[in-house]
Amino acid sequence: MTDARLDCLLARVPGLRLTRDPADLAHYGRDWTRRWTPAPLAVALPGSVEEVQAIVRWANEERIALVPSGGRTGLSGGAVAANGELVLSLERMNRVLAFDPVDRTLTVQAGIPLQAVHEAARERGLLYPVDFAARGSCTIGGNIATNAGGIRVIRYGNTREWIAGLAVVAGNGDLLELNRGLIKNSSGYDLRQLMIGSEGTLGVVVEATLRLTDPPPPGNTMLLALPSFEGLMRVFAAFRERLTLQAFEFFTDRALHHVIAHGAAAPFGQAHPFYVVTEYAGGDEAAEAAALAAFEHCLEQGWVGDGVIGRSEAQAAQLWRLREGITESLAPHKPYKNDVSVRISAMPAFLAETQALLAREYPRFDVVWFGHIGDGNLHINVLPPPGMADGEFVGHCERVTKLLAEALSRHGGSISAEHGIGLVKKPYLDSTRSPAEIALMRGVKRAFDPNGLLNPGKLFD
Amino acid sequence: MTDARLDCLLARVPGLRLTRDPADLAHYGRDWTRRWTPAPLAVALPGSVEEVQAIVRWANEERIALVPSGGRTGLSGGAVAANGELVLSLERMNRVLAFDPVDRTLTVQAGIPLQAVHEAARERGLLYPVDFAARGSCTIGGNIATNAGGIRVIRYGNTREWIAGLAVVAGNGDLLELNRGLIKNSSGYDLRQLMIGSEGTLGVVVEATLRLTDPPPPGNTMLLALPSFEGLMRVFAAFRERLTLQAFEFFTDRALHHVIAHGAAAPFGQAHPFYVVTEYAGGDEAAEAAALAAFEHCLEQGWVGDGVIGRSEAQAAQLWRLREGITESLAPHKPYKNDVSVRISAMPAFLAETQALLAREYPRFDVVWFGHIGDGNLHINVLPPPGMADGEFVGHCERVTKLLAEALSRHGGSISAEHGIGLVKKPYLDSTRSPAEIALMRGVKRAFDPNGLLNPGKLFD
CATH class of the missing domain: 3.30.465.10 (Uridine Diphospho-n-acetylenolpyruvylglucosamine Reductase; domain 3)
Structure with missing residues (x-):
């Protein structure tokens, strides 16, 4: 190594796997967000708890910031190392x-x-x-x-x-x-x-x-096609009332478009504006009858236009692919992502307001929605119009996110449902947490990390 | 009021219900522990969030310690006010x-x-x-x-x-x-x-x-009599394997003795050393058959000597009374209480060691055991021998608790499973939490309560 601090680390932890290979720095220096240029000092790949302890002690002495690193599939920049940090990858500790x-x-x-x-x-x-x-x-x-x-x-x-x-x-x-x-x-x-x-x-x-827990009885999977947004929460209520739901996942026509373009089979002969994949505890006739009753009720009410049941494991996997393939199918387009939540009861009002907001603010953009409706969690992916520069695109999206954050604040929601705050959502933390809460969070941070070396700049500055 | 600080509080929160009546001070100044003499400054009974906020702000200005107070049924002295604190009772905020x-x-x-x-x-x-x-x-x-x-x-x-x-x-x-x-x-x-x-x-x-959640199907209750300790965890495993358990509660012959002396009906013609009340999701024949199969298996193995099923709600309530009446039946004897837990897998070794420890250290004492075996949680109640002075009794029990804490430390257990640390278990906190953890807890406390006014002296000094 050419850095005296790293030489000191290696002297202290003999045999520590450490790399400064530019390909490694680029690979380990970022997560699935692509907005920051990786620039870590080095990447350490410890093999034991003792090595991690030694690295953290060294970091305190040398005042080197550490970025703990897992699979780096995050979408909030929580695992980005762009400021000379040591990436502390746990990938070898995988047993x-x-x-x-x-x-x-x-x-x-x-x-x-x-x-x-x-x-x-x-x-x-x-x-x-x-x-x-x-x-x-x-x-x-x-x-x-x-x-x-x-x-x-x-x-x-x-x-x-x-x-x-x-x-x-x-x-x-x-x-x-x-x-x-x-x-x-x-x-x-x-x-x-x-x-x-x-x-x-x-x-x-x-x-x-x-x-760990007992495996559930075999789940049954159903894909529903919905003619409008308004019925979505009613369909959820109708299914939740009759069945033990294991999943209730929503996506739009635009999401389906991208998954099909990516190789999935179209589920219906015609297009519908909205879809739901739901999985419920099955395995007996009562559950089957209840699922059919829920479906028929929603059909009669006009909340659902069509549906298909996964009759085999292979068919169920095909239906699930329509939902699970969305993120991968969008990735090449470098989408701007929101991951927001509200209470389920606040969903109808929040959905209506958000739909209007996005239609107004993103007239020329491909906006792809999907989410875990049963948890009040919505993912909004915005794709750049062809030819728009990265900076202009992100700048525009950030302005819309500010409006979305205001809506969330009004509806008592969260700017990050499941991806964390990281770097990406830091500017909007105060839409979800009050100044008093943030002050207490800072106090906790100081108690745990007085030198400010653990993933600094993430969550808050 | 004759205290200027309280006059100031009343001036600031007009209409605040505040009492210094000696009976109130004694009533609100302690929980179900009886080791400390209540000596609060006063008792405030706010009626709104705003009143609580005003009290906390006043306490910071006057540097008055506060003891938040609920139903005071705790057994660790967490709600004791013995040092001139203001008791902040939430009992009027009950809607x-x-x-x-x-x-x-x-x-x-x-x-x-x-x-x-x-x-x-x-x-x-x-x-x-x-x-x-x-x-x-x-x-x-x-x-x-x-x-x-x-x-x-x-x-x-x-x-x-x-x-x-x-x-x-x-x-x-x-x-x-x-x-x-x-x-x-x-x-x-x-x-x-x-x-x-x-x-x-x-x-x-x-x-x-x-x-909130869906009510479960009607539960069935069964009382089991066990000839020995050794079979206890095997009985638990046999029932857990076959049924959805809602409760699995253990108690000893001595516990039953006290409950019967307190008015409950004896469940069996003869005495057995150990008992279990278990409740499982019932409502169908399959569950009934599974429960019988579990019972018969345990009977054949000699782990269970007798049993009775609560065939009606009234019968089930009678069986439950045998377990739920224990604490009340012991209260007049002023028992010394331990409330400890280990992982379920550590239970057999811990139970054997603890049984030997208590037999050796409490030869003349009435030791009453019961607990939530399915959670690894054991309650040990020690009753003073007739004529022993309070101080001598508690002193002796504290010495045994020290030994028990050492056993817990070896088995990776907790000195407080569900009652909290409060004042009673403070001397043993370090059997469950490491010095590094306690240091971090102190750091968190400082961040949340820099003036040290919220329930001071509880958990740690």
Whole structure:
């Protein structure tokens, strides 16, 4: 190494895997956002908790900022390293450490991909239920950093609900063993809960003990076509009343257009303005009858225009692809993304207002909506008109986001439902959190990271 | 008032209900622990959020310590006011504020008793599932302060899982609206979660938005008699494997003795050393058959010696009374209480070690055990031998608790499963939380309460 500080790190942690290869700096220096130019000092790939502790202690002595790094599938710039930071990638710490059948817990290193967790649970006859499209690339550590949600929150809740314990390297290098898998533990502040969703700004999550559960009965999947927005929440209510919903995912005609252009099969002979993929606990005739009753009720009311049931696993996968393929199909267009939420009860008014806002502000833009309607969570993707320069495009979108943030503030919503604040949403944090809350958050940050070295500039300056 | 500081408070909050009546000071100055002599400065009974804010601002100016107060059913001294504090009782703030059928949330003032929440949910066709014997006296605010658990954690989790939003008066009098009922909200540190279980040391919870759920199918209740400790966890495993358990509560022969002495009917013709009350989702023949299969399997293995099913609601209530009446039946004896937890998988080893420890250390004492075995939570109640002075008794018990804390530390357990640390467990906090964790907790406390006025001396000094 040509940097004396890095030489010092290597002397202190012999055998530490460290790279300054420009391709590595570019690869590890950013997440799925593309707005910042990666410029880390170096990338460390520790292989053990002790190495992470040594790196954090060194960083405090040398006053080097650290960017904890998982699968970097985030969309808020939470894992961007653009200011000479050391990227602390957990990707080599990706093993299952323990399984306890009595506690029904799986202890893993933070760098394990979500899909590997799913497989490890399945091999043991159990389920880790948090799931989303990035499952193959994202890591549990990153999921914890953003309290990741996804497609089955309606049934199983967010990542937070499934964390029985965390091992965290604190801002001074101490190792914290938070909650240690206990079900009941009323012994002071639950720092585990504080750590979840803190975007790497309070400590480095190195291990997690995950709760597992029984796999549900086989789910049935149905695709619904809707003639208008107005009926959407009524369709949700009709299905929720009759069935145990595992997913209720909404997307627009424009979203379907892109997924089909990307290779998916068209589900209906004609186009409809809106679609829903829903999955419900099936496996018996009563559930089938209830699903049909919900569908027929919505058809009679005119809230639904058409529908198709996934009769086999392959058919269900095809229906799911229409929803799960959206993000990938949009990626080449470099969309500007909003990820917002309101209470379900506030959805109708918020949807109407937002639809009007976007129609007015993005007249020439391709606006693609989709989201987890059952959680009050909406993803809005704006694609640049052909030929518009990046800077002009983002500038325009930022102005619209400001208006969206004002609408969210009026409706008691959140500017970030599941991706975190990171760099991208930092200017809008005050639409969701009050000045008093932000002041307390800063106080917590100072207590955990007095030298300001853990993912600085993310969440707030 | 004869205290100038209180005159100042009354001048600032005209109409504030404030009392210095000695009977009130004694009544509001302590919880169900009886080890401290109440000595508050006065008791304030605010009627609105604005009054709570004004009191907190006044307390900062006058440097008066505040003790937030709910139903004072705690057993850790968390609500004791013995040092000239102002007791801030929320008991007049006990109303249901809002119900939203789409969000399925109930918004209440913090002083509402748990039982009134149950009733409000039931009237709306829904369930607030956190439950325990103190339901008639304890308040939601106190439940939140300790992240209360109780008898249905095995099915529904602790209080934490059911809090969609909190309104909290911060240490400086600011009103915080935390999470505002959102399902997905990844916008920085989840201060709502930090507040839950913080025992009134970080803010005053004034309102809560509670999630409700569908009532379960009618539960069936079964009482089991066990010949030995060794089979207990096996019986639990046999029932959990076959049924959806809603409760799995353990108690000893000595516990039954006290409940029967207190008026309950003896369930069996002969005595058995150990008992379990279990409740499982019933309502269909499959569940009945599964319950019988579990029972017969345990009988064949010799883990269970006898059993009785509650065939009617009245019979089920009788069986439940055997478990729920324990605390009340012991109260006149002024028991010394431990409330500890370990992971379920650590239960067999911990139980064996603890049984040996208590037999050795309390040879002359009546030791009554019960607990939520399915959550790894054990309550140990020690009754003083006749004629032993209070001080000698508590001193002896404290020495044993020190040994118990060492055992917990070895088994990765918690010195407080569900009652909080308060004053009683403060000397043993370090058996459950590391010095690094305690240092961070102190940092959080300073950020939220720089003048150290919120329930000082509880949790830590």
